[in-house]
Amino acid sequence: MKADQELRSLKRGLKVLALLNETETISITELARHLALPRTTAERILLTLLAEGYVQRVPDDKRYRLSAKVCGLADGFSEDCWIVETATPLLFSLTRRIGWPLAIATASGDRMVLRSTTDPATTLWLHRRRVGASIAMLNSSSGLVAYAFAEEAERARLRTMLCTSTDSWNRQRAENDSALDLLIGPVIENGFAFQPPPGNAPEQSIAFPIFMGGRCVASLMMIYMTQAMTSAHVVAEYAPHLRMLAARIGEAATSRQPLDDDGEIRLPDFHAMRGAAELQRAL
Secondary structure (H helix, E strand, O other), X not given: OOXXXXXXXXXXXXXXXXXXXXXXXXXXXXHHHHOOOOHHHHHHHHHHHHHOOOEEEOOOOOEXXXXXXXXXXXXXXXXXXXXXXXXXXXXXXXHHHHOOOEEEEEEEOOEEEEEEEOHHHOOOOOOOOOOOOEXXXXXOHHHHHHHHOOOHHXXXXXXXXXXXXXXXXXXXXXXXHHHHHHHHHHHHHHOOEEOOOOOOOXXXXXXXXXXXXXXXXXXXXXXXXXOOOOHHHHHHHOHHHHHHHHHHHHHHHHHOOOOOOOOOOOOOOHHHOOOHHHHHHXX
């Protein structure tokens, strides 16, 4: 095709979709810089894609990400894409109610990639997380869940990959049978995982598997401060509700149905707990 027959605006729109696929989220300023466009042009492209449903605003943030509608441009569809699309509005609603950040992560090679986080909806965090950030699989609660609930053949493939990982946490834990059993055994037994040792960090997380079609395709996390709650308290007061939430996300994503905050997920409100005001003032 001759250059004068090409639609420049279409080419720019496709470049934006490709860039979002690589970066997970992007702001108008970042897009303008990446594609060497005037800011007004970058904004117009994003707003057009937003109007057509191919991108969406990250709640409580000035960033954009791909929507599940993009999956329809491919032969198949991405399960984690549907999960993020289905769950994110409810997760933000719940965080505004309970205070603690909620997040979804999926496996990518030997790492877990953050696909959605409600950090912008709360001040109860010490280190703000960004969509697209990654962490070693065997050094994260979400990764322990992904490994523990993988199908047998998939787990064997993951084990081989983790043994040759460039990340020392992955490699050392995967190579040591007894150490790996100590990490994974309780996860399979309890149905959830905490951030693995060393566990002296001021922030901790608990993760639950999200299933679609009988397969674990993502991990749901709640991040909390160890100064505010013990692990035992989280297991007693939060774990049953988070387990239910993970199941509902998987069911809704499987059926391509929206997931509304109907009040059935009764996570405790941290703001109502004793000491909550003092902790928030200290942040």
